[in-house]
Amino acid sequence: MAQPQRRPDSSSLAEVLDRILDKGVVIDIWARVSVVGIELLTVEARVVVASVDTFLHYAEEIAKIEQATAEGELEELEELEVERRPESSPQSASE
Amino acid sequence: MFPVNNRYVYGVVEGDPIEFETDAVGGASVVYTISHRRLGAVVSDIDTTDPEETDEDATRHDEVLRRIMNDGDGRAVVPMQFGMAFESDRALKNVLRGALPAFRRALNDVEGRVELGVKIVRAEDADVDADAVTERIADELEPIAAQSVGNDLFSDRLVLNRSYLVDREDREAFDEAIARLEEDEDDLVVRYTGPFAPYSFVDVTIGAQR
Numbered sequence: 001m002a003q004p005q006r007r008p009d010s011s012s013l014a015e016v017l018d019r020i021l022d023k024g025v026v027i028d029i030w031a032r033v034s035v036v037g038i039e040l041l042t043v044e045a046r047v048v049v050a051s052v053d054t055f056l057h058y059a060e061e062i063a064k065i066e067q068a069t070a071e072g073e074l075e076e077l078e079e080l081e082v083e084r085r086p087e088s089s090p091q092s093a094s095e
Numbered sequence: 096m097f098p099v100n101n102r103y104v105y106g107v108v109e110g111d112p113i114e115f116e117t118d119a120v121g122g123a124s125v126v127y128t129i130s131h132r133r134l135g136a137v138v139s140d141i142d143t144t145d146p147e148e149t150d151e152d153a154t155r156h157d158e159v160l161r162r163i164m165n166d167g168d169g170r171a172v173v174p175m176q177f178g179m180a181f182e183s184d185r186a187l188k189n190v191l192r193g194a195l196p197a198f199r200r201a202l203n204d205v206e207g208r209v210e211l212g213v214k215i216v217r218a219e220d221a222d223v224d225a226d227a228v229t230e231r232i233a234d235e236l237e238p239i240a241a242q243s244v245g246n247d248l249f250s251d252r253l254v255l256n257r258s259y260l261v262d263r264e265d266r267e268a269f270d271e272a273i274a275r276l277e278e279d280e281d282d283l284v285v286r287y288t289g290p291f292a293p294y295s296f297v298d299v300t301i302g303a304q305r
Contacts, residue, residue: 006274008211008289013150015212015288016157018246019258021148023294024176025107025201030303031190033144033182038303040193044200045298 099123099140102187103180105159106172106292107198108135117159120152126159129184131191134198137163137172138187144180153177160292164209169263171206173198173299174292194301201297208241208260209290211269215255221282225254228283235272239265244295254283258295266290 031040103120112135114127119139128135137159146152156177163172181187191198215232217223232255237243240259248256261269277285 006270006277006287008270008273008287010289012288013154016291017150017153019210019291019294020153020157020174020177022176023297024174025179025297025299025301026176027104027179027190027301028303029144031301032180032186034303035183035185035189038189040190041302042194042197043300043302044197045300 099142101141101144101180101182102129102136102138102184103141103146104175104187105137105139105156106163106174107191107202108137108163108170108172109133109199109202110135113137113163115162117162118155119159120155121146129187129191131188132195134191134195136187136191138181141180144182146178146180148177157292164290164292169207169209171202172292173201173205173297174294176294190301194299197299197301201299204242205260205293205296207264208262208293208296209266210293210295211259211261211287211289212291213255213257213259213273214253214286214288215276216250216284216286217252217254218282218284219252223254223282228254228280232276235276236269239269239272242296246295260293260296261290 031038103123105120105126108128110133112128112130114125116125118124119126121139121141121143123139123141126137126139129138130136139159160172160174163170181190213232213236215228217225236257236259240261242260243257246256246258248254259269273285273287276283
């Protein structure tokens with residue numbers, strides 16, 4: 001017997017708005033208008049299901065940025081990344 | 096003629112430049128890429144750095160991303176949130192350069208994948224064991240999806256509200272799993288939407304130190 005056909009609905013404006021106004025990459029206005037002497041901070045929270053443990057790690061990294069900024073050592077931390085770790089992602093099944 | 100030296104950014108791609116005509120955000124008619132090395136910001140010209148949120152322009156933003164995602168065999172794009180307009184090409188290239196590793200990783204995460212939305216609503220007057228339903232759905236869908244993320248349960252009739260990042264080649268298996276759920280669960284209404292650009296799976300924030 002053939003599998004029942006089911007296709008997702010692609011026409012919902014509400015579903016698009018939920019995503020486009022709330023998700024996606026965010027770049028703050030200062031990074032969008034300034035050029036001279038600007039230092040960028042990039043934060044990647046590659047954490048789909050955040051745990052307390054991940055949050056604490058994240059907070060620690062943010063503190064490092066703040067400290068480095070104060071000390072003028074930002075470049076080393078430009079590629080800061082909070083890695084998603086297995087114990088923080090119980091719903092991520094395929095890895 | 097209004098000055099159009101600001102750039103509205105839809106998303107970031109890697110590789111060959113893009114150019115096509117369409118109804119773009121803010122009344123522009125051409126979408127193209129501004130590149131730094133292999134990265135390209137998908138943009139159109141605009142006369143402001145603070146575009147007004149309208150349904151029409153939100154739809155246009157989304158349609159530009161869909162067009163790129165559906166190009167040929169499908170192209171990876173890291174979607175921006177609505178409203179990311181830059182004052183100048185220099186400011187834009189500065190961000191592409193400064194956040195290049197983050198964009199690369201995000202592109203790698205979403206390559207060959209699309210976002211699908213699933214909302215499960217309890218039928219009116221139905222008595223549903225929400226935990227059991229959630230577990231059954233996780234058992235069916237999580238093994239197929241590459242990643243998933245929960246969204247707000249804004250109504251007490253909403254049993255589950257999640258976004259799934261799914262490999263294109265697993266789309267059919269996902270469709271079939273949704274169909275099985277619908278067949279088996281009479282007390283549940285399944286709202287299945289997409290495919291969307293992977294908005295929910297690119298959690299990147301870029302700021303400037305002032």
